[in-house]
Amino acid sequence: MDLNKQGIEYMREGKYEEAAKCFSQAIEENPTEAIYYTNFGNLLAAVGDPERAIAFFYKAIELDPNMGTAYYGIGSLLYNNEEYIKAKDMFEKALKTGVDNSDIYFMLGMTLIQVGQPKLALPYMKRAVELNENDIDALFQYALCLAGESVIDEAIAIFTQVIEREPSHADAYYNLGVAYAGFKNEYQKALEMFSKAVEIQPDHILAANGKKIVTEALKEEE
Template identity: 80%
Template structure:
């Protein structure tokens, strides 16, 4: 097995020391291969050394400006550092460079949400779901985007898909309660959803407030 593949296997196993040895040797033997620097950057990200990781990603980009995985790596680190504007630029460059996978669209969508641009985030979350229809996080965020833009029927269907995949997703039940109460005027259905959220997470304050509001409305 070549050093790069061996290093990736060690990383997946959590054996970072051996992975570092493999990637270091790979770089030493072929210092002009940018993917080795990306993999070393991923390793440094995994062990919590973002500054050195970014340096390795940038080194890879010096060799190949179209290496989308390097842009993605930098974007993820910037996102974790809450530098959302720069992170957005990196994820956009990753997609432009051909990194056409669910994770990249999801991260770009999340970055836009953090920037308060929910409407712009929606098509990226939709694409993330199209590429991985079982991604609970992407589905939930897509549902929130839809609800935020008052596309309620589709939002409800999306939240229902979330709880189909993850029956203990209390926030999905809570948002279903909001949708039924606030947009469908169905307080009985809303109460059912809030109660399910609270059964899963008894300290869910928003669900408790929602339950009180619809319970009071039903008792009038």
């Protein structure tokens, strides 16, 4: 029996105690195999034990400096702890050591957004979407980055993709409203977007305020 595969399967099933036994045995039998420490770290992170998880990730890196998933694991925990600069460094190391999936690009992009560098985040969000076009969060953040750089037509197209795939995404409707009102001067279209956002989320203060402003603007045009 492959203890590593069995442990991963138990994790997917939410059977964390069984997974822990598998990974513990795997480490005992192969104490220099980095992947087992990485998977145990993932397990500890999943059950809410970040400090021990990070220790296991670092042990994996000590055994194999190219264990990219361990860098990613550390980066995710640092991000959750709002240590964004340190998280960014870890995600960059994960990327350099060969991790190449939508998650790594998305998380690296998010860290850049959190440290106030949305322009630098843009290519990472674009890549995240290219690798997983069904990732709604990545699509939305990519659209926000585009809007932040005033690439409005493309931002509108991406926000539209978001609401097509998730019709209850109030923030996407709100941002479409902002784009139509603030950049395209299409107030009627903006009103439709703000109204839809408020319909979905009645306490969406920004959308309600946008709706009020464009309603007054339309009255002045009459």
